[in-house]
Amino acid sequence: MIAKKVKDILKEEFGLMHVDESMSLKYDLALDYVDRLELAMFLEKKLGVRLPDDIATSVVTVEDLIRKVEEYMPTRPVEHEAQPLKPVAGLYSVWNGVPMCCITGQKCDKLNPAEVRKNKDAANLCKQQQCVIEHNFARLAQKVK
Numbered sequence: 001m002i003a004k005k006v007k008d009i010l011k012e013e014f015g016l017m018h019v020d021e022s023m024s025l026k027y028d029l030a031l032d033y034v035d036r037l038e039l040a041m042f043l044e045k046k047l048g049v050r051l052p053d054d055i056a057t058s059v060v061t062v063e064d065l066i067r068k069v070e071e072y073m074p075t076r077p078v079e080h081e082a083q084p085l086k087p088v089a090g091l092y093s094v095w096n097g098v099p100m101c102c103i104t105g106q107k108c109d110k111l112n113p114a115e116v117r118k119n120k121d122a123a124n125l126c127k128q129q130q131c132v133i134e135h136n137f138a139r140l141a142q143k144v145k
Helices: 002-014 033-047 062-072 113-118 130-144
Strands: 092-095 098-101
Touching (some): 002 033, 002 062, 033 062
Antiparallel strands (some): 092 098
């Protein structure tokens, strides 16, 4: 199934009539280095796979390319993973006069009750948003890993 998709992408994006697994990307299909970089981007976009940076130089044949895509293909599509519901960043609620952070669900230690009483916004937008910045930084750090 992956082999057919890779071959179809090669045909569609580079206007090729016939693609065989034994064909060389460089010599048989006439794909230079830039073409192979573009191919990697097409594969990542259309198949939802993250390929290594050296893909343009490490694969020689279509079969090598298919094996590499299969190797890095996620076991399940990333876009279909169950994600926990996330609160709206920068909002807080008030419980018994105490600001509660919508990010952590805990008492907000960044705002004091006097600031909350002055804030007449219906959406209770946190002006400081320190917890939002910390939370977003932590999420970004997890994605980079």
